[in-house]
Amino acid sequence: MGKKIRVVVVDDSALVRSLLSEIINRQPDMECVATANDPLIARELIREHDPDVITLDVEMPRMDGIDFLGRLMRLRPTPVVMISTLTERGAEVTMKALELGAVDFVAKPRIGVANGLSDLSQQIVDKIRVAAVARVRRLSQQAPSTSGTARSGGVEAPTALLGRLSTEKIVFIGASTGGTEAIKEILVHMPPDSPAIVITQHMPAGFTTSFAARLNSLCQIRVKEAANGERLLPGHAYVAPGGTQFHVGRSGANYIAVVDDGVPVNRHKPSVEVLFKSGAAFVGRNALAIMLTGMGADGAVAMREMKDAGSYNFVQDEASCVVFGMPREAIAHGAADEVLPLQAIAPALVARLRSGADRVLHRI
Incomplete structure (x- = not known):
């Protein structure tokens, strides 16, 4: 056996933290080294344990997951898998998380969390394994924004047309x-x-x-x-x-x-x-x-x-x-x-x- 994938779980739900820890620790190639119920605690645990992957909720006390993700990717880029109810009913939040540098996401169910996460266990551990080998890059100090548009000048885009093209392409x-x-x-x-x-x-x-x-x-x-x-x-x-x-x-x-x-x-x-x-x-x-x-x-x-x-x-x-x-x-x-x-x-x-x-x- 090689080195295990070290995971820190960040979620404000004690039940979800327990379930994710159990799912992760059942795998021979990974271990949950710490859990946190809010990003400020997570920040100290990440410094202490230097995890390979972080699973991150969105809605948490003191600092939401998106703000924490942005700070993490600017200061200490680490592979992150978003696991949150909000990623299911708020797809725009998921897009923002991916834009900020999250590797992937899993949508936990709105009801029946225990059974739902159990059903998603293979997907969760597969995505943790992928995240562990992913390349993550440091986010610039100015976080990306989707408020501008190419049509209004927010994103640089070409102005030159291609010219007459076959519509067969x-x-x-x-x-x-x-x-x-x-x-x-x-x-x-x-x-x-x-x-x-x-x-x-x-x-x-x-x-x-x-x-x-x-x-x-x-x-x-x-x-x-x-x-x-x-x-x-x-x-x-x-x-x-x-x-x-x-x-x-x-x-x-x-x-x-x-x-x-x-x-x-x-x-x-x-x-x-x-x-x-x-x-x-x-x-x-x-x-x-x-x-x-x-x-x-x-x-x-x-x-x-x-x-x-x-x-x-x-x-x-x-x-x-x-x-x-x-x-x-x-x-x-x-x-x-x-x-x-x-x-x-x-x-x-x-x-x-x-x-x-x-x-x-x-x-x-």
Whole structure:
């Protein structure tokens, strides 16, 4: 046995602290080294025990979890998994936690907490294991804000249009752990006449609506949850609704969104594999694909199928990933045309699209 993952549990509920401690201590590879019922106590325990992972509630006395998370990521960056009722009914709070640097989240049930957390025990320990190997970065002294928008000047975004583009182009994006901020980094740099962009981010039902709305407030393109049967339009990005499968289909000359209650694939629903397979089947050489940070291998096989069908593929490099699992697997399957740092992907994508636009203009 190697070194155990050391966890500090921060929650104002004695019952939740006890349950989480029990779940963690049952695992052979982790231990709960301390618990705290508020952030001020937690601050001292974190200094004392130097944990590998912190589980953090949102609503607590003396300082709420979001304020504490922001201070933690500025002063002592540590992998955090948010575990709170608020993350279920207040998805905007979850988005803020991920923006501040939380690795992932688990929504504890509103009622039947004991049974509910027991049912979620495998998910909890899986996410702690992922967090333990995640790369976390120090938050700047000025916390990020979603109050500004690309349309009102709050986020720098390109002004130059791509020019005349074939509406046949579709951009595919797949991501998991760490993906919400990585997807934002791509989309805020896309000009308003971008081809349609389709996105699968591993996320449960109830959270993708808030995720899409947050992106829409920051981007020049329009971002929304995908709706079954709608036409995929340039200048729009479509997010797979949590708890469904999302893929691209054809209706006559048009690409359409297909959203259904399909079975989990690679244990995921939505699954990147499902979306990317549709890219190989229906879009072929008119597709461009991007694999971003995430644990596991979801989408790697299908991304290779997209490449074999003529897609041009970008994969995020290890140094800029929160978790390098999905990009590593895509590279191992020979699916990558370019492996780039996150900040370089959008410029490379835009440059490739612009060169494609030039070729269209030259043919006319």
